[in-house]
Amino acid sequence: MKGVAYVFGDDISTDAIIPTDYTHGSTIDYKYVFDPVRPGFADEIEKGDIVVAGKNFGCGSSRESAPIAMQLSGVSGVVAESFSRIFYRNAIAIGLPVITAKRITEFVSEGNEIEINLDTGIILNNTTGVEIEGESMPREIQSIFEAGGLINHYKLNKDEKEVEK
Template structure:
């Protein structure tokens, strides 16, 4: 499983209310959530994000309310993954539950710049900044979590 795309970069403590503002939580439509993704922190995100793009951020990404809407909005917007210094634990689990890969890699989060082209190998945890040629090693998911993500989420992975 791999990702390749352009970087959209954010700072520390990006909370779930910024990823998808609470005023849009009355919809179950993934497309509607995607249409408002990141609008309170980056009004141009939805205009600029392309399928496969990568979100890079600082520490504590996804802090705040424990809603699955945040990783759903990112995934539905076209983002292929998030690379951050650290994640809020509930965001981490919600991302796995919906089959949205995220990687903790402090050095990559610091050094990768907005607009860089990045490739990610989820099986090995290797992150390559194709713009600079630098590589970074994130801890890959254990095999059972890779299965959940590759299946499209927890519920899909347990269907027989």
């Protein structure tokens, strides 16, 4: 996975990722993604770009609208120094790659092109040539991610179970 980095600070909450006012029922107006902290983000980014952030990314509510809004706007993955646990799970459940890399914001600046190896967790900053070691997703939950998210994972396993019968 390769893309241009958009760098955010610490403690970006789900309220900052997508204000609740832009979600009704299961519809999400993703054009407002990051509007409180970075208005115009949805217009700026191109499909495949990567969000890089500091500590405690996605803190706050359990709203799945946060990773979904990011995914809909074209974000292909998130590298953060640490994640809030619900955001982390939600991202995996919807198939949005999440990599933890301590001190990533020291090694990646806004606009750098970065390349992530999801299997090893290694992040290469193509602009500076620096290689950063991140943690890949835990082995036990990689199968959910590989299926493309929890819904697909469920459907795959359900089919397998039916075949066994």
